[in-house]
Amino acid sequence: MIQKLAINGGEKSVNKSFPWPIHEETEADAVAEIVRSGKWGNPDCGDEVEKFEKEFAAFCGSKYAITCVNGSVSLRLALIACGVKPGDEVIVPPYTFITTASSVIECNCVPVFVDIDPETYNIDPKAIEAAITVRTKAIIPVHFGGLACDMDAILDIAKRYNLRVIEDAAHAHGAEYKGKKLGSIGDVGSFSFQSSKNLTAGEGGVVITDDDELYAMMRSLRNVGRIEGGQWYDHYNPGCNYRITQMQAVLLSCQLKRLAEQTKRRNENGLYLNTLLAEIDGIMPLKRGEEITMHSYHIYIFKYDASKFGDLTKDQFAELLAAEGVPCFKGYPHPLYKQPLFQNKNFMCYAIPETVDYTSVNCPVAEQACATDAVWILQHAMLGEPGDMVAFAGAIRKIQEASI
Incomplete structure (x- = not known):
């Protein structure tokens, strides 16, 4: 049976908070x-x-x-x-x-x-x-x-x-x-x-x-x-x-004094979440090679394919995921060069040549990440337990089942 999404009044997939900063x-x-x-x-x-x-x-x-x-x-x-x-x-x-x-x-x-x-x-x-x-x-x-x-x-x-x-x-x-x-x-x-x-x-x-x-x-x-x-x-x-x-x-x-242990936990949770999300059609964790001996997962990022989720836009998907209790964000709305600061060259600097023109810059991978692909899970959530990673993956599966 397809579960009712939390945004529509169903039970949340994640029923705990992840406080930050941690202090004593x-x-x-x-x-x-x-x-x-x-x-x-x-x-x-x-x-x-x-x-x-x-x-x-x-x-x-x-x-x-x-x-x-x-x-x-x-x-x-x-x-x-x-x-x-x-x-x-x-x-x-x-x-x-x-x-x-x-x-x-x-x-x-x-x-x-x-x-x-x-x-x-x-x-x-x-x-x-x-x-x-x-x-x-x-x-x-x-x-x-x-x-x-x-x-x-x-x-x-x-x-x-x-x-x-x-x-x-x-x-x-x-x-x-x-x-x-x-x-x-x-x-x-x-x-x-x-x-x-x-x-x-x-x-x-x-x-x-x-x-x-x-x-x-x-x-x-x-x-x-x-x-x-x-x-x-x-x-x-x-x-x-x-x-x-x-x-x-x-x-x-x-x-x-807490950073080494916290980083180790984020790293272990990130590796585990990679294995869980890799099994979901339309979700792809970012690549980390053997040279990455420790990942701090300030942001856990995965790539989202809307075609596997009933063509939900990335923004819609991120809203549903947040409603399920996963501390997440849709990421940047556009690459830096599209910010008004660069488009309008509002620099107050004397040494930038007039020929510099950010309106013509195009970085297609960054454009796609911002527009359609990149979804973030925030660092404090990565300090949870392994069971929380299972719940995060479960929330994504729940959204997928309800959307197709």
Whole structure:
């Protein structure tokens, strides 16, 4: 018998919530201790901030970590430290959050959008090489959803063309490529601690690197252009106050203690859900090869074929799935280059040539992902039990049976 869909008054397939962020009295006590101390700010890398930076660098296997106010600023610090100049080009994917590209604009540089791989939704190395010009200075591969990009291919291209690689790892805390933590593979790794992220303090960001010169510059830019050993009112670089607070730092230190176990659980649930969804006609999990030794599943993405679901649009399918109790989302409405910012060239920058025209950009894989194919399950749901993964798959089967 076909079950009545929850949106029509039937029983939900998933009858539990998946809270986020996860916290205990440990966090409350740590923040309260900072409040009582009266030492709230971070005028020059306060004790708790430095402590967290060392902890996070060690977790990632990197030499340095520099915290900042958010993951957008972390990308800007990385770009400036990597030496981009006004008018330079930076290669970015179109299937990502706006700041991967808008941070390039803020540096007076030109984002060049290249398409994504249809099997992974990560930037396609073949498209990268085809887009390189004499003005290209950097590549920002985004480990989208926590799935590692093809870093061997990207680093090979960067080496041959003398380009910097800035990993956008905003989704990839704890994820690995061939046993190496994402963010620690390129020149710089950039992370976000915004409230939805797998490691969070509500807001915040961090950059990691092994390069002494990049570290010194990013640390200076984060701290109003001051340099280590300089006077408080001496400013050497065009930085700003991008420092986080002591309270954010202690929250992050507490949360970091849970990250390895949480990442392991998301990874195991993702592998299990892959096997369950692969059995449903019209549903295809994204590809993860053997080089993906740990996936953080900030977003679990699968490809949806409407023809196997009575021609329900992706938006209709996602609405039905959410009504069944699965924490899901239909994803981006369109690739970044179709955002008004790029269509209207509302940049307030002097160095982007008039010839740059985003109205003619076309990345067909990203277009299709946005329009018809990509459906997301959110990271907090991936912290559930194996039985929850069975329930997610069951909800999809229920919708399919009711639609055909």
